[in-house]
Structures are given as C-alpha cells and as structure tokens.
Amino acid sequence: MNANAWRALVSTLADDRCRAVYARLVLGEPADTELSSLSPGAARRVITALTASGLVRRDGDVLSADPDVFARALDAAPAPARPTGTDRFFEGGRLAVYPAREADRRAVLLRIADQVAAPDDRLDERTVNDRVTAVTDDVAAMRRYLIDAGLLTRTADGRTYTRAGDGALTPPCAP
Template identity: 55%
Template structure:
C-alpha cells in the first residue's frame, strides 16, 4: 500500500450518502430501504466507491465492513520524523520542554548559550534577557541557569555577559 492510501478512504467518507451506507454496514443494519431511495446510478457509485476504498466487501448477498483497511492505511502512511538531540526540546525555535535529565539539560543550555551570545561578544543584561525571551518563556531564570551552568559569565555587577568560554576566567563569576 502507498503512503497515499488514506486518500480513497477520506474521499469515500466525505460523501454523505456513502458515509450513511458505510455506517449502516458497520452497524449491521439492512441497506435495502436506504439503497432503494437512491437512483440506480447513485446506488452503484456509492457501493463502488466504498468497495474501491476497501471499506466494504460483498458477503452472502450483502456487505460487511472491512476495518483492517484503516490499520493498513495507517501503517503505510509515513510518520513525521521525530526530532533528535536537543531539537526534541524545541518547537519552532523555542524551548517547549525543559529536560529533566541532567545530561539533556546541559546540552540544551549549551545550545541556548550559543544562540544568545557569540564568542568574545559582550552583551548587556537587558539584551541577553531579550534574546532569551525569543527562546524561552522565562528568560530571567534561563539567564541564571546559563550562568550557574558555567556557560555565561557575568560581570560582578551583573550588567554585562559574555560567553564563559571567552571570559578571562573561563567560567561563571
């Protein structure tokens, strides 16, 4: 089955009359009264659409619902690629989940640090907070986490920040 095998299912179920007939088949109800209300051409098209989509199949002069078609279509559909590494904690460039594992936290913090300050760049407190606000809902706490993790160095008065790898001491102050 192809990755587009869901299309005939949706097309069949998008038709009100086909959906009604399918519902009756699923519920095990008789179709004669409902089908007789349709013109012969429409009756034929509805049944062909449902059968062609794999939703129903003939059995003993009637019809039965084939639910396996849904599992088959889902199995054939391509699943979106799962993000890996630090990307799994971000949605549209913003931190969506703060990791609970220390190793993951350190990776996420290192990633954020490289996004907010370049090596040998000195940035004021307000600018760092603004840059972090583009990444996280709590930029003040994130600034503290980056300093505590040794990824940002700040001056004693807290007015400016640099990448800890470019600070004279190589670590937080």
C-alpha cells in the same frame, strides 16, 4: 495497503453520501434505504468508492463494513520520525523538557546560548530576557544556567551580557 491508503479513506468519508451508507453498514444495518434514495448512477459511484477505498466489502449483492481497514491503514503508514539529539528536548522551538543527563544539559545549553547571543554580542538584560523567552518560560533560571555553565558572562553591575567561551558545565537544577 500502501502508506497513503489513509487518503482514500478520508476522501471517501468526506462524501456525505458515502459516509451515510458506511455508517449504516458499520451499525450492521442494511444500506438499502440510503442507496435507494440515490440515482442508480450515484448509488454505483458510492459503492465503488466505498469498496475501492477498502471501507466496504462486497459479496455479491451484500455489502459489509471491513472492521480491519483502519488498522491496516495505520500499519501501512510510516511512523513519524523521532527527534534526535537536542531536538528531542524541544517542541516548536521551545524547551519542553530540561535534560537530566549532564551531557544532554550541556548540549541543550549550548544550543540555547547560540540562540541568545553571538560571540561578539554585548546585550542588555532586557534583550537577553527577550531571547530566552523565545525558548522557555523560566527566563531567570535559564539565564542563571547559561551563566553557571560559563556560556554567558555578566558584568559586575548586571547590565551587560556577552557570550563566553564553552566553559565547564556546572550542573544546574532543573527548571
């Protein structure tokens, strides 16, 4: 079976007539009733589609559902690529898991800092919060992590934030 075998399975089962015949066969029942309700040409096309897709085996005039067809299709399909680097901590652009390892935390915080502020930005707290909200629900904690890591600095009055250098990471608590 090839990696796209699942397409033939899905397209065959999308046809009501094929699905009805296949259902009978899966249940161990003869499909004669379903097939006899079709014209001879339509019945031939249904049988051809079911056998060509691998859903059904034909032994002379006897049709039977192939119980291993889906396992073979799954085995042939490529496994989805696993995210690497900081991508493994994000889903849909949002932080899904806060890393336990310091090196991973550092990389994640750098990524978030890059999304929050450019080196020359001077941002008010609302803008910082809006940008952090795009990444995580725990805005206050993430803002604190970025400051503690030396990636964001805040004025004494707390009104203005700027992107700092790549300061030393002080390990923050997980959100």
